[in-house]
Amino acid sequence: MRSVALTLLLLPFFAAGCLLLNPSPRAVARSYYNQGVSLEAKGDKTGAIAQYDSAIKIYPDYFQAYLRRGSLLAENGNYDAAIDDFAHAIDIRPEAIAYYDRGRAWAKKGDLDKADADLTEAISWDSGYAAAYCERGFIKHRKKDFDGAIEDYTKAVEIEPWKAIAYCNRGMARYSKGDLAGALGDYEQSIQVNPRDSNAYVERARVLDELGNRDDAIANCSKAIEADPGNGLAYLMRGYILGKKGDREHAIADYTRAIEINPKDVHAYYDRAAAWLELKNPGQAVADCTRAIELDPSNTVPYLNRAMARSNMGDHEGALADLTTVIELSPEDAEAYGQRGLEFLYLADRNKSKQDFAVCFSLDRKLERSYKTKAAEIERAKITAVRK
16 A cells, blocks of 8 residues: 555656656747847857747747847848748737838838838837837938938937937938938937937038038047947048048048948048049059949949049040940939040040030030130140140
């Protein structure tokens, strides 16, 4: 009887052991999910995605696993897969965060209308979702609906008055509308909320420069760099303003730092090229423009700058080729026709020169006097050279 009683007494412990040895699928999935979260915190995105894969395979209705995997896939640039994950999450549980995440993925993919729709849906599920208003404001700004953007940013700061990025972005929308005073007010507010908001200093510098207050603009760029030494845009803006003041050596130093921070910054290369041109160093200008073109072959600015540099070096054929590319990319670019007209003159092709000048002046009558003066200077220089 004692052995029977002992067996009955131990039965619950054996049963508990069996449960521990055979956990439920949801418990196993949770273990994989937790490992994924841990790896994600350590920066191991690939390992985290693999753990979320396992969690979803075991428990296909794991809402949080779809969200986290989708976010990592979006960070890796795999927007289609991310959007699929967010769609699965919405099918499981249509919550504001899932629509918000999918809206951001659509935006990164470039489909602004679908992004707008998902962010609107997120707001309909949670009217106090400040981040969704802020993100939708950004989408509206990109769609050039500046009033709509301002309205969304205003709603965001009403919900979360400490949201510095919403003030900064609203300032950018106001700047795009031409409301410089309103933009400055928003940048001030952003900096009050977060004195380390590097981008707000940069944007305030942009407005101050436009108002002609270049010294204060440069000071704001320096504050932006102090707040975030890795903000390449701050160096780019300061270099641009220094160049306008005639301090091209320091401008080049700032452009160089911007390139060190982001070696794929096309603007930094072609702005530095323009500074090299001003310093009578066309060889360096050609090198910078060539790198900018490699990074973005559809951008006409580096072709224009390289054409000017090549012309200064006496390579009129090369300049002509660059200007022809500009015209192919942007058929309404009056400056390209005018400059190509000058290059044809250097190459003694007066007929093609006249044709290009005619197109240039038809596109922008204000350029006529300038290019006629330059053409006359070229002709005089040729006559002088012959006489010598």
